[in-house]
Amino acid sequence: MRTSNYISIFFDDEVPLLQAVGKLRENDLSIIDVLSPFPVHGLDEALEIKRSRIPVVGFIFGALGAVLAFGFQAWVFTVSYPLIIGGKPFFSAPAFIPITFEMTVLFSGLAMVAAFLIRSRLKPEIRFESVNERVTDDRFVILVAAQDVESTLKKVKSLLEGIRTIEIS
Amino acid sequence: MDEQFNFKKKYRIILLIAIAASVMVAVTSILISNPGASRVWANVLLNNQFFLGLSLGAAFFMAVHRLGLSGWHTVLQRLPDAMTTFLPLAFILMLLIYFGMHDLFIWSDNNGTDKVIEGKKMWLNIPFFFIRLVIYFIGWIVLTWLMRKNSNAMMTSTDLKFDNRRKLFAGLFLVFYAITVSTSSWDWIMSLDARWYSTVFGWYVLIGMFVTSLAFIILLIWLLKRLGYLKYIRTDHIHDMAILLFSFSIFWTYLWFSQYELIWYGHLPEETSYYIERVHYFKAIFFINLGINFLVPFFGLITFKSKRKMGWVAIIAAIVFAGHWLDYWLMIMPAAAGEKAGIGVLEICMTIIYASLFIFIVLRSLSKGPIIVKNDPYLEESLTYES
Numbered sequence: 001m002r003t004s005n006y007i008s009i010f011f012d013d014e015v016p017l018l019q020a021v022g023k024l025r026e027n028d029l030s031i032i033d034v035l036s037p038f039p040v041h042g043l044d045e046a047l048e049i050k051r052s053r054i055p056v057v058g059f060i061f062g063a064l065g066a067v068l069a070f071g072f073q074a075w076v077f078t079v080s081y082p083l084i085i086g087g088k089p090f091f092s093a094p095a096f097i098p099i100t101f102e103m104t105v106l107f108s109g110l111a112m113v114a115a116f117l118i119r120s121r122l123k124p125e126i127r128f129e130s131v132n133e134r135v136t137d138d139r140f141v142i143l144v145a146a147q148d149v150e151s152t153l154k155k156v157k158s159l160l161e162g163i164r165t166i167e168i169s
Numbered sequence: 170m171d172e173q174f175n176f177k178k179k180y181r182i183i184l185l186i187a188i189a190a191s192v193m194v195a196v197t198s199i200l201i202s203n204p205g206a207s208r209v210w211a212n213v214l215l216n217n218q219f220f221l222g223l224s225l226g227a228a229f230f231m232a233v234h235r236l237g238l239s240g241w242h243t244v245l246q247r248l249p250d251a252m253t254t255f256l257p258l259a260f261i262l263m264l265l266i267y268f269g270m271h272d273l274f275i276w277s278d279n280n281g282t283d284k285v286i287e288g289k290k291m292w293l294n295i296p297f298f299f300i301r302l303v304i305y306f307i308g309w310i311v312l313t314w315l316m317r318k319n320s321n322a323m324m325t326s327t328d329l330k331f332d333n334r335r336k337l338f339a340g341l342f343l344v345f346y347a348i349t350v351s352t353s354s355w356d357w358i359m360s361l362d363a364r365w366y367s368t369v370f371g372w373y374v375l376i377g378m379f380v381t382s383l384a385f386i387i388l389l390i391w392l393l394k395r396l397g398y399l400k401y402i403r404t405d406h407i408h409d410m411a412i413l414l415f416s417f418s419i420f421w422t423y424l425w426f427s428q429y430e431l432i433w434y435g436h437l438p439e440e441t442s443y444y445i446e447r448v449h450y451f452k453a454i455f456f457i458n459l460g461i462n463f464l465v466p467f468f469g470l471i472t473f474k475s476k477r478k479m480g481w482v483a484i485i486a487a488i489v490f491a492g493h494w495l496d497y498w499l500m501i502m503p504a505a506a507g508e509k510a511g512i513g514v515l516e517i518c519m520t521i522i523y524a525s526l527f528i529f530i531v532l533r534s535l536s537k538g539p540i541i542v543k544n545d546p547y548l549e550e551s552l553t554y555e556s
Binding site for chain 2: 041042045059086087094095097098
């Protein structure tokens with residue numbers, strides 16, 4: 001007697017995976033998740049997942065980093081501790097650019113990682129049980145929700161005839 | 170699949186009229202305003218360099234994608250390929266500057282009074298200058314011809330050897346181009362300021378060429394789509410072209426700044442002379458150049474949706490295209506024509522003449538075969554490509 005309320009379909013390539021996703025969705029089977037070792041082009045569109053808003057976070061924090069870095073250097077070199085360096089004026093914008101650039105990248109990168117962790121609710125104590133270890137290597141898996149496992153299994157098997165699958169269980 | 174560009178008589182006549190009218194206006198403006206020989210020759214050199222850069226940038230685009238086994242670009246590969254057919258004409262036009270050597274290059278008639286230029290005589294002398302020029306062009310023309318020939322052979326043949334061959338020639342081209350783009354930019358641009366030098370100059374010119382070609386390919390796609398062709402080039406391909414334009418504009422800015430920052434910081438008279446010449450007399454153009462080549466593509470193409478709208482991408486590409494013409498202007502004109510340099514009727518007419526010639530040759534070459542190379546092994550990948 002199996003206790004799980006899903007069935008998993010294994011693939012060894014992304015092309016049959018995409019075909020199967022399209023076919024399953026056409027026939028109103030609800031896909032819980034698709035697991036793959038690398039990002040598959042076109043999968044988000046096939047699953048109708050909305051575009052991630054992480055780039056927006058990246059832009060906002062990047063802009064913040066740029067303003068902070070430039071503003072801080074301008075304040076230090078003109079107000080707080082003016083020094084003559086190489087005979088240049090106190091406010092020498094070209095000299096501030098490299099640090100501004102680095103801080104933009106740093107802020108933007110760290111903010112995007114943080115936003116991703118928070119949004120996905122990932123924290124150190126979380127442990128996942130993997131469906132199959134090989135999804136981190138060379139296997140692609142579709143998880144399909146199943147109220148009645150036996151009949152869904154039969155339906156899926158008949159639907160995916162002609163598409164190259166490794167295992168349906 | 171067998172869609173072929175029809176270079177109608179109407180288009181030819183429009184281009185020929187544009188050339189003829191511009192020639193007349195340019196000649197009249199030379200007669201009326203008497204801009205001086207060096208400004209006229211500087212115009213020739215500027216447009217030679219700009220449109221040669223378009224061809225070479227396109228060849229670089231093809232070579233990189235072929236060597237990288239890229240599949241997405243296959244539906245549009247004949248556009249950059251057609252752009253490289255301008256090279257033989259560019260060769261002839263570049264040979265023309267033989268008659269303007271003394272008006273352009275101060276090193277060409279140095280009689281030994283300038284010690285700095287005297288020291289560079291081993292490289293900067295007229296015979297060697299033209300020997301190098303011939304070597305560059307022969308290498309470029311032969312290698313791009315071989316790449317193009319083997320690629321177009323797949324229109325009829327299904328033999329995979331053509332694909333392997335064009336990859337081989339792509340590799341050879343990249344090696345040859347990497348060296349010659351540096352040395353040719355020293356010869357034709359950097360030696361205008363014969364006392365000045367910059368070690369990053371070759372890269373800077375290379376990326377400028379590449380960005381210009383990307384912008385031109387986008388404009389060509391836009392134009393041909395308006396005329397009802399290229400239905401296989403979809404939003405996903407436009408998206409990738411826009412990504413390339415966006416990222417290489419940033420890379421161009423990076424190199425611009427690398428050159429500027431070090432010279433500004435080092436403050437050595439033999440290095441700063443280049444920027445003093447330009448920032449002093451052409452301050453507005455100097456900052457407009459940076460603005461439209463960096464800020465416009467950066468903010469214009471930063472979002473996902475903006476990269477997927479053909480019209481919008483074409484507008485940005487047109488601005489960047491003009492911006493890079495201005496970039497070449499800044500490299501060449503202040504050095505060659507001095508304070509008399511400007512952007513007037515002469516510059517605009519000369520550019521229209523060259524642009525019409527260039528477009529004429531590109532469209533003629535494109536009309537010689539189907540736009541899609543139907544036996545290309547990467548075609549399927551490109552047709553179903555999703556960015």
